[in-house]
Amino acid sequence: MSKQDYFSQHGIRYIDYKDAEVLKKFINSHARINSKRKTNINSKNHRKLEEAIKRARFMGLLPYVSR
Numbered sequence: 001m002s003k004q005d006y007f008s009q010h011g012i013r014y015i016d017y018k019d020a021e022v023l024k025k026f027i028n029s030h031a032r033i034n035s036k037r038k039t040n041i042n043s044k045n046h047r048k049l050e051e052a053i054k055r056a057r058f059m060g061l062l063p064y065v066s067r
Contacts, residue, residue: 005041015048017055020062027053031066 006025007015017023026034026041026049033053036046056062 003040005045006039007041007045015045015052017052017059018061020056023049023053023056023062027062029066031063 006012012022015022026039028034033050036043039046041049053062057064
């Protein structure tokens with residue numbers, strides 16, 4: 001029996017770039033995107049997550065770099 005990822009557990013079908021609080025869970029203290037292995041997210045959702053984080057950064061909702 002495999003683990004379910006965060007989005008499957010919470011019933012999230014669409015990973016929204018405007019939901020910055022959820023996206024912050026998947027970036028580290030330096031504002032880098034965590035790996036699939038560390039976050040236990042499947043490949044399909046991880047690609048969608050990366051896209052959402054990059055869009056949120058472009059819109060100014062998330063930082064590119066944190067000091």
